[in-house]
Amino acid sequence: MTLSPADESVSPATGTGRFLPRRERNPTGDGRRTVTATIALAVAVVLPFLVPGITGLLVVAAIFFLVSLGLTLLMGHAGQVSLGQTLFMAIGGYGAGALTLSWHWPTTVSAIAAAALSGAVAFVLGRLFLRLRGYYFALATLGLAVATQSLASGWTGLTGGPSGMVAIPSLQLAGYTVFSDRANYFVLLVAGILAAAFMANVKRSQTGRVLTAIGHDPGAASMLGINTARYKTMAFVVSAVLASLGGSMYAFYLRFMSPEVLSVTVAFSIVIMLALGGARTLVGPLLGALIIQGLPIAGQSFALWEPLVAGLLLIVVMTYLPRGIWGTFTAYLRNAARRRDSH
Amino acid sequence: MTGFIQVVLGGLVDGCVYALIALGMSVVYSISRIINLAQGGFVVLSALTAVSLQQFLGLPPLAIVPIVVVLFAAVLAAVDRIVMVPAAHRATNDRMLLITVGLLQAIGGFVLLVWGNLPYTMQPFTSGAAVTIGGVRIVPQYFWIIGALLLAVAGLWYLLHRTRFGLTMRATAANPSAAALQGIHVGRTRLVAFTLCGAMAALAGTAVIPVTFLQFTTVTSYAVTGFIAAVAGGLGSTAGAVLAGLVLGLLQGVFSRYTSGDLAQVAAMTALIVLLIFRPTGLLGRTSEVRR
């Protein structure tokens, strides 16, 4: 037993000297998951060849997947809604654009520099905002979204004003110019898988548990020694970095950035995608991005319907499926499995 | 100098609209603790409805006002019953905010679908030339806008302080759960709050559209500016909402005269954020639960 008052050593279990059995999972369930993931990956790879017409849409959906995926720690676990992610997309988009255009930095370096700047901005803002209770944080971030849109059209010197920043170069990767829709799609597919894997690892580690605890009961969490403000700031920084990378990719893909791309409506739709799919899941943001960005596939005139449908969907999902579509689906599967086991 | 006074006057007129939006949000917030972000959206929607009704029915604009007011009182009552009641049953405050975000998005989408992204305006309520006092030009519609605000404030004051039902509303606002325990039908009180809020949105929308252009893109900017006024005034404080709305309109007017409108917007947002951080209870508010 290690009940004696532990010293400050890093490893609390020294002295137990025993390897712990891995969490026992249903092996067939694990196998099924691998099969599902493989099929999904295969579909993702083949899709742009089967239906070339939708590659452009898939690129945009993948960008918004990155952006909304970034929010899952903050919104899904810590329970803080940020309506201001367009600020970080703007830093990513305009920042990378300006660095490549004016200073001739390589595209990847520009994107990384912009992401670092976004992270720093989120750190400072997080320190300030996260003192605010509940939805006052959401409202402060809404202020950011409005300011972003205004700055994008008002700060003409940097952003090019309402007509936008033009002639942004395409992404250069190891000497290869990522220009076509298909090339952009595959770069984003890899980036998305890496980001999702990173988030999955964080979610099943102590940080994921800590953020869940904070979202459920900040008071009890602090009694476990958790500095809630620190963790929420960290989650905000993560969201900013991914939003910034998404924004940079958006700029490299469109080769153009304008206030319209970063409107308050876009800030709303990022949150809508996440809430729709399921804020605590990894498939959720993917599903949300595909639904919201994919609506226009149904027809050109359907693009006009998008805000209305997205708004109504959000109302219905938040009312009846608070865990989002994917979250509800997986909960249903788990319950069904448990019922089967008990028989 | 007269130019400056003209700017101040224009700012105050805009401020009346913000005050009306903030007033509606404040009433709903104090009864239900729901921040109805969509309120500004309803202002634009009611204004565009008035334009279309006026064209369709051919009635004078002043006759359209009561129709739109009644219509939107009913619309918001329906929103309460169809959207808010089922949601508030289950959802936390955070999710309620997302639901009003959805509502705002849906209103914007509806406006886009029906009216397209085109600016609309309407004839003034009363014809008649602008009055010029000391070089400052005042169009008659300004009086209607100020009148709309005064009507809303006076009506609300009368309802809250001179009627039995007002007493119920004030009791609910002070402490919803205690009010429920005392046998007050909180659901009905909230329905009335939403109805009032709809009437105020329609008043604001119909009064302002003759002096401005409204369209799809103004939905979010009205929603956000009105919301800032509500927070700055202290959510739940009616006097604060009116005061903050007027001040905000004034500041925006003055700012956009000397800088661009975009920078004025940025300044307003910075003010909001500073306010939220350092004085989260607003100018006249008394909510103590904002900061941890």
Next chain:
Amino acid sequence: MNETPLLSVHGLGRSFGGLRAVDEVSFTVSPNSVRSIIGPNGAGKTTLLDLITGFTKPDSGTVEFAGRPISGLAPHKLPSLGLMRTFQSARLVPGLTVRENVMLGGYRFTRARLLSEGLRLPRTRREERSLVARADDLLRFLELERFADQDAADLPAGVQRLVEVARGLSGGPRLLLLDEPAAGLDDTETNELCDVLRAVCAGGISLVVIEHNIDLIMRLSHAVLVLDAGKAIADGTPAAVRENPAVIEAYLGAKA
């Protein structure tokens, strides 16, 4: 036994409105001992714990832990000093398993940060393994291992409270504050809990226990503090407190 107290509370007080919830309460906890706090409902026992842990700010008084003043310290700083607590109604995290909840208790031993976790570096793997080992040891110790993989929210209240005890212990505290650990347990379970807490104390962890079960208190405690209407009306060994006329009156008065 060392005689410098591990915890010393001096003149702690707090009013809510006109009500003096806790009124100038002083007591100490010796190392390796069990201190119980009893009193009728509403006597201010839980408020006292809240004041000690900084969860509620006191109007007056000081708290020293291991010779160091801790009043005014943010609650999240206490576990790393060796002070942890449980709540009257268990505050476990739903959606996490019992094991994961106990792993959260070991929070202060983790050093791996976001990047290491996201990339699943060896350091994170090592930490996760030791957290799991520690949690499983504690669950076995409290005979809760059969619940390890269940969602914490699905368990009966009594079991949840024991899981909270395990979570508190996994932080490796020197002093653990327990708010009604035996509520909702039957007699057998209470006896088991008593044995467990004795073993914990023998292992060098001091306890402060708020409890209603007088029998458990008498068997477990080295010292008992009796609160009534916010005031400390008696402080002494279990036997002495039992004979104290003021205590008898307060209890009989409360029952009448």
